[in-house]
Amino acid sequence: MADPTPDVATSPPLLAHPAVARVRRALTEAGVSAEIVVLDDAARTAAQAAAALGTSVAAIANSLVFVATLPDGTETPLLVLTSGGHRVDPEHLAAATGYASIDKADAAFVRRSTGFAIGGVAPVAHTGHVTTLVDAALAEHEVVWAAAGHPHTVFPTTHDELVRVTRGRSVTVR
Template sequence: MGKKHATDSTGTPATVALTAAGVSFTPHAYAHDPANTNFGLEAAEVLGVPPERVFKTLMTDVDGVLTAAVVPVNGSLDLKALAHACGHKKAAMADPALAQRRTGYVLGGISPVGQRQHSPTVVDESALLFDTIYVSGGRRGFDVELSPGDLLALTKGTTANIGVAKI
């Protein structure tokens, strides 16, 4: 993977944070179809990547704490498993306006990296099956490829079985 710098035309808070931390990543820009609201599956299809390697960032409310849950795009989030992984009893999807305000990103472009305010981050353990995974680079139509270990280190994240595969 080629290391990119914040001066690239794809500069977002995510790429700035990755560059500042010295993390190697590969940017992947693509033409986003505004009619498509399934952002993660669109990214997998357009980039030609198996959907289990592309992860979506879902902002959740875990007993009052805004928490980033990072799960494969071909599945869904198990809120009960997320709450348990965080040592709490209850989790729900965060209010979209709050998620956008706190992260500094728009829905469909929320990256786990470079958020305006740090949120606890839980990454589905399936990410560890791959040398690299794809996450939003901070806007619709832009993903970054990086190692799961680098993502966990940069977000101070943990892993847990929080994803549910769709059949």
């Protein structure tokens, strides 16, 4: 049986992109055999990804990075993998998780914390420690699509697999 992960040497050039290769290695190390899919057009939003994949926006794991402030004032990156059909309520999340506050991160913070640019933030392979929360609503979908390190790449997964590979926590985001 052939390896379900494409060979980088014979795959589209984007699969050899350093961020995509980092995601692929992290997925393999976590026991995930999903193939990374290269989209014809960039999918920087859940709506763009859903249109490209022919699926519901709700089945897209939208990667949103926040600056979470601990009660002692320490700031830390927080990745929320939310259903593309949902808006994150930062006040609700802060109350549910014990953070003093949760605020949207700017592009520089996202790249510094995760090693990815906005639009391609993957759930794994971050360059630093990132706490992850996974929207419980993603469990309603048999297949969920997540970013794979570049705005043109995604991979199929499930809610439970996202919780496992990120060592995250399933929560209600709104």
